[in-house]
Amino acid sequence: MGWSERQRLMLAEMGLSVWVPDATEEMAVVADAPRPTPAPGPAPARAAPVATGAPRDPQSATPAVPVDHPASTATSPVAALDWPALREAVAACRACGLCEGRRNTVFGVGNERAHLMVVGEAPGEQEDRKGEPFVGPAGQLLDSMLRALNLTRDPGPPERQVFIANTLKCRPPGNRNPEPExxxxxxxxxxRQLALVQPRVILAMGRFAVQALLRSGEPIGRLRGRVHQYQGVPLVVTYHPAYLLRNLPDKAKAWEDLCLAAQILSD
Structure with missing residues (x-):
């Protein structure tokens, strides 16, 4: 699909509050479809919990949508924290059982006013050891892709440096899937990180990042290739680098997604 056509779709998509059903082809550029409104009566059944006995599979065809997420954290004490206080709160957090096995919390890295914010899933073993998101082979692949767009996690101006964070700040044991709770x-x-950074574009990498930000259980392949919105901020969906290391043909699709994010940044 040519960029000129994609640009026309982006102009139509950005800012729309009405969502329309998707097309049948995975690579089609389409608009989001809302989750159906449950009929009055008993509470609708929740998605089945994510299996906890195996390592994360970021691209499962039937992902479990996280449940019991608050629609807004405006009333949470976290919503009033500045960067130093937020870092301290993350480091001291014992809100769930993941704190028992962590070596380090993984807060995030990059420019605190970056134009592009990358949101990943959960720390792995190497991230837990270093206390930094996206290290090891997956991080090297992400860094290479960012460099190709003249972007970096290293110190630099906001327009060139990204901010990288994860949905979870502690590593799940054995790299299992994050649980809804x-x-x-x-x-x-x-x-709060998103509110402080105020990015111009969000890049959501992997299904758990997508579920957290878009409240969607749709596969990555159906959501990528178009512009979504998170609280008024353009959001682009793509595959997690760890998945791309196991599925090399999809690296071309991820490159298209990064180019889409870069295109929005340049507009």
């Missing part, structure tokens, strides 16, 4: 407990920290 863990995501809900950690969500105020991510929401």
């Amino acid at each position: 863990e995501l809900a407990r950690c969500e105020p920290f991510l929401q």
Whole structure:
């Protein structure tokens, strides 16, 4: 699909409050579809919990949507914290059982007023050791992709340096999938980071980041390639780098997603 056509779709998509159903082709550029409104009566059934016995599979075809997430954390004490206080709150957090096995919390890195904010899923073993998101082979791949767009996590001006954070600040044991309760407990920290950074574009990498920000259980392949909105901020969906290391053909799709994010930044 040509960029000129994509640009026309972006202009139509950005700022829309009405969402329309998606098309059948995974690569089609389409608008989001709302989750159906439950009929009056008994509470609707919740999605099945994420399996906890195996390492994370960021691109499962039937992801579980996190439940019990607050619609807003405006009333949470976290919503009033500045950067130093937020860092201290994350480091001292014992809101869920993940605190028992962590070596380090993984707060985030980058420019605190970056134009692009990257949101990942949960720390792995190497992130837990270093206390920094996206390290090891997955982090090297992300850094290479960012460098190709003249972006970096290293010190630099806001327009060139990104801010990188995860939905969870502590590593799940054995790199298992995050549980809904863990995501809900950690969500105020991510929401406050987004509010403080005030990015021009958000890049959501992996299904748990997408679920946390878009409240969608749709597969990544159906959501990528178009512009979504998170509280008025353009949001682009793409695959997690750890997934791309196992599925090399999809690296071209992820590159398209980064180019889409860069295109929005340049507009």
